[in-house]
Amino acid sequence: MAEKIKLLIVDDEVKFLESIAQRLEMRGFDVTKATNGERALDEARKSKFDVALLDLRMPGMNGVEVLGVLKKEHKYIEAIILTGHGSIDSAVECTKLGAFDYLPKPYELEKLLEVLQKAYEARLRKKFALDEVRMAKIQELAAGSSPLTILREMSKLDDGEK
Amino acid sequence: MSKPRSSDHQRSALFHVHDESFYRDLKRRNVVRLSLTYLLPIILLTVFFYVQYGTLESEGESLHLKSIAENQSKTLDLYLSERLVNLDNLIDDPEFEHPPSSLNMRNHLEKLVASSPAFVDLGYFDSSGIQTSYWGPFPSLEKRNYSAEQWYLDLKKSSVGYIITDIYLGFRQQPHFTIAVCRTVDGNHIVLRATLDPTKMYEYISSLEGAGEVNTMIVNKAGYYQVVTPHLGSPLQSSSIVPPLEPRLGVESASVAGVKLTYAYSWLRGADWALIVQFAAARNKSILSGVRLQVLGISALAVVLILFVIVGRAEKLVDLQRESDRTKAQLEHAAKLASVGELAAGIAHEINNPLAVISETAGLMKDLLNPEFGCTPQPGDLEKYLDEIHDSVFRCRDITRKLLGFVRKTDVSLKSLDINRLIDSVLGGFLTREMAVYNIEIVRRYSSNLPHIVSDSNQLQQVVLNMLNNAADAMEERAGKITITTSISGRFLSIAISDSGKGIKPEDIDKIFLPFFTTKEVGKGTGLGLSVSYGIIKNLGGQIEVQSKVGEGTTFVINLPIAGTETVV
Numbered sequence: 131m132a133e134k135i136k137l138l139i140v141d142d143e144v145k146f147l148e149s150i151a152q153r154l155e156m157r158g159f160d161v162t163k164a165t166n167g168e169r170a171l172d173e174a175r176k177s178k179f180d181v182a183l184l185d186l187r188m189p190g191m192n193g194v195e196v197l198g199v200l201k202k203e204h205k206y207i208e209a210i211i212l213t214g215h216g217s218i219d220s221a222v223e224c225t226k227l228g229a230f231d232y233l234p235k236p237y238e239l240e241k242l243l244e245v246l247q248k249a250y251e252a253r254l255r256k257k258f259a260l261d262e263v264r265m266a267k268i269q270e271l272a273a274g275s276s277p278l279t280i281l282r283e284m285s286k287l288d289d290g291e292k
Numbered sequence: 293m294s295k296p297r298s299s300d301h302q303r304s305a306l307f308h309v310h311d312e313s314f315y316r317d318l319k320r321r322n323v324v325r326l327s328l329t330y331l332l333p334i335i336l337l338t339v340f341f342y343v344q345y346g347t348l349e350s351e352g353e354s355l356h357l358k359s360i361a362e363n364q365s366k367t368l369d370l371y372l373s374e375r376l377v378n379l380d381n382l383i384d385d386p387e388f389e390h391p392p393s394s395l396n397m398r399n400h401l402e403k404l405v406a407s408s409p410a411f412v413d414l415g416y417f418d419s420s421g422i423q424t425s426y427w428g429p430f431p432s433l434e435k436r437n438y439s440a441e442q443w444y445l446d447l448k449k450s451s452v453g454y455i456i457t458d459i460y461l462g463f464r465q466q467p468h469f470t471i472a473v474c475r476t477v478d479g480n481h482i483v484l485r486a487t488l489d490p491t492k493m494y495e496y497i498s499s500l501e502g503a504g505e506v507n508t509m510i511v512n513k514a515g516y517y518q519v520v521t522p523h524l525g526s527p528l529q530s531s532s533i534v535p536p537l538e539p540r541l542g543v544e545s546a547s548v549a550g551v552k553l554t555y556a557y558s559w560l561r562g563a564d565w566a567l568i569v570q571f572a573a574a575r576n577k578s579i580l581s582g583v584r585l586q587v588l589g590i591s592a593l594a595v596v597l598i599l600f601v602i603v604g605r606a607e608k609l610v611d612l613q614r615e616s617d618r619t620k621a622q623l624e625h626a627a628k629l630a631s632v633g634e635l636a637a638g639i640a641h642e643i644n645n646p647l648a649v650i651s652e653t654a655g656l657m658k659d660l661l662n663p664e665f666g667c668t669p670q671p672g673d674l675e676k677y678l679d680e681i682h683d684s685v686f687r688c689r690d691i692t693r694k695l696l697g698f699v700r701k702t703d704v705s706l707k708s709l710d711i712n713r714l715i716d717s718v719l720g721g722f723l724t725r726e727m728a729v730y731n732i733e734i735v736r737r738y739s740s741n742l743p744h745i746v747s748d749s750n751q752l753q754q755v756v757l758n759m760l761n762n763a764a765d766a767m768e769e770r771a772g773k774i775t776i777t778t779s780i781s782g783r784f785l786s787i788a789i790s791d792s793g794k795g796i797k798p799e800d801i802d803k804i805f806l807p808f809f810t811t812k813e814v815g816k817g818t819g820l821g822l823s824v825s826y827g828i829i830k831n832l833g834g835q836i837e838v839q840s841k842v843g844e845g846t847t848f849v850i851n852l853p854i855a856g857t858e859t860v861v
Binding site: 143145146149150152153156187188190192213214215233235236237240255257 | 438640641642643644645647648649650651653654655656659665667677680684729731
């Protein structure tokens with residue numbers, strides 16, 4: 131893999147967190163761990179992630195709250211919910227909030243990898259879509275606008291990428 | 293807060309359906325109680341009526357009898373004075389010749405008989421007492437000397453100038469009585485007398501109003517019949533009834549030949565006779581007992597009917613009770629299952645998490661051993677992972693074991709319990725973690741010198757868990773605090789569970805112990821928890837109280853009796 135997929139894993143179950151992180155690292159992911167919601171949000175503000183794996187029930191901020199803030203602050207991040215609390219209600223709520231997928235614990239690693247791959251592709255697609263918009267914008271602006279306007283529009287688009 | 297639940301069987305019925313003998317006993321007690329309530333007044337009323345009616349009736353009878361006696365005696369007085377007036381008119385007639393001739397005597401008698409058929413004969417006596425003139429059925433009496441006769445002597449002594457005698461036989465040896473008047477004509481003391489037939493007088497009395505319902509007799513002062521209903525006796529026989537002289541009119545009871553009877557009497561004014569009336573025996577009984585018999589009959593019918601209704605009603609009550617007991621038992625079981633349902637979501641999380649740990653750790657070990665990844669795992673690392681798997685497996689086992697503890701159909705089994713430890717056992721493990729998930733702080737304020745109490749640990753655990761779940765739900769996913777306080781208050785051991793949640797609205801507080809009452813969202817609560825908790829604590833001899841303030845929180849206090857328990861050394 132030319133570029134490592136950047137993962138943020140949030141779970142209060144430390145043993146689980148350690149194991150999954152190690153296994154995913156062995157499979158070439160760039161993994162960052164957080165044991166609660168606040169720490170996860172801090173990490174996300176520090177560096178850009180492609181996909182986040184979120185536990186739902188945690189002390190402090192729960193997974194749904196973390197998901198809400200993440201999706202608000204980072205337009206293109208994809209979130210996968212991993213939870214032992216397999217109720218339909220929470221799945222629906224998470225999907226509404228923009229979660230990419232919902233995996234009940236315990237799961238097959240192959241399944242997780244598959245979902246991760248898809249999430250990353252979705253993330254890439256969004257990136258490409260953004261790039262296309264950017265290109266179109268540049269072409270459009272280049273036709274008549276001043277260079278200053280072009281730069282301002284570009285920075286607006288970049289804001290979303292943060 | 294206390295919900296009214298009265299009788300013992302209801303309390304215990306919350307937990308099992310009774311055997312048939314309990315219901316038979318219940319039915320018997322119901323029948324007895326209802327019978328006392330409904331039948332006793334009727335029976336008392338009937339007896340009261342029976343006695344009262346008897347008294348009233350006999351009083352009425354007495355009055356009626358008395359008025360008959362009074363009326364008849366007045367009529368008889370009038371009758372006798374009329375007869376006297378007949379004689380007066382005759383002798384005072386200026387055309388009356390002294391002494392009268394036989395023909396005249398005959399005419400005079402015919403006139404008398406025309407005014408009353410009781411007149412038998414007529415006699416005229418000179419001053420020496422010789423009957424000088426006579427007309428009647430006993431011509432042999434003419435010329436007889438009456439100067440020694442009782443009535444003649446009495447008349448001479450009399451100041452009123454007339455006499456009405458008792459009945460006597462006289463020379464003719466037939467019962468009759470005499471009405472005589474005396475006058476002084478030309479210095480001679482003469483007497484006119486008529487004799488009367490008592491049987492005619494009896495016929496007259498019998499023809500009076502009201503005579504049909506009574507037996508009438510006339511008795512003189514000496515107690516001899518003058519006139520009498522034929523089947524009771526005959527004139528001049530000694531009477532079985534002798535009325536008192538005073539008062540002149542009255543009602544008396546007498547015993548004749550062992551039969552108690554009531555009679556009314558009235559002394560006549562014109563003669564020394566008392567008129568006695570008594571009800572004809574047949575009437576005396578039949579009317580009296582007839583009405584009473586009717587009342588008794590109706591009462592008996594009412595009693596039987598009511599008894600019938602009572603037995604039916606008791607049967608119905610017992611059926612209802614049986615049904616209710618059965619429903620309560622089912623309800624309790626349903627509540628237990630429902631609380632398990634409520635737990636299930638949390639339990640799924642708690643089991644799935646260690647399972648995920650196991651799965652990931654096992655997977656990691658596999659990866660480490662996989663040459664593809666090129667790792668060289670240290671035995672120490674592998675052992676650490678295996679320990680993690682082992683721990684997680686036992687975490688799962690603990691949870692399933694607890695779950696089973698709730699589902700098991702538990703009968704009341706009393707054990708000596710340390711309440712602090714019991715609460716800890718509920719809090720311990722997943723519940724605490726569950727609370728931590730919702731940022732709920734649990735504060736334990738245990739009294740260190742609590743006595744052990746004898747109670748049922750499974751059921752108490754269920755109640756405490758229920759209270760804690762409610763307290764957590766009251767926080768509505770905000771951070772909060774649950775304070776658990778144990779203490780002794782009087783004869784009770786108190787467990788107070790306070791939350792800092794939203795509180796219970798005043799209009800809801802009376803309803804919270806009712807089955808199926810819930811303020812939780814649809815699908816979140818069954819409304820059974822508090823209802824069942826209430827039943828459990830009642831059954832264990834305790835009570836649950838609740839205080840709540842909207843916006844500040846709620847405190848549930850479980851009071852359990854200490855009596856009959858052992859103290860911690």
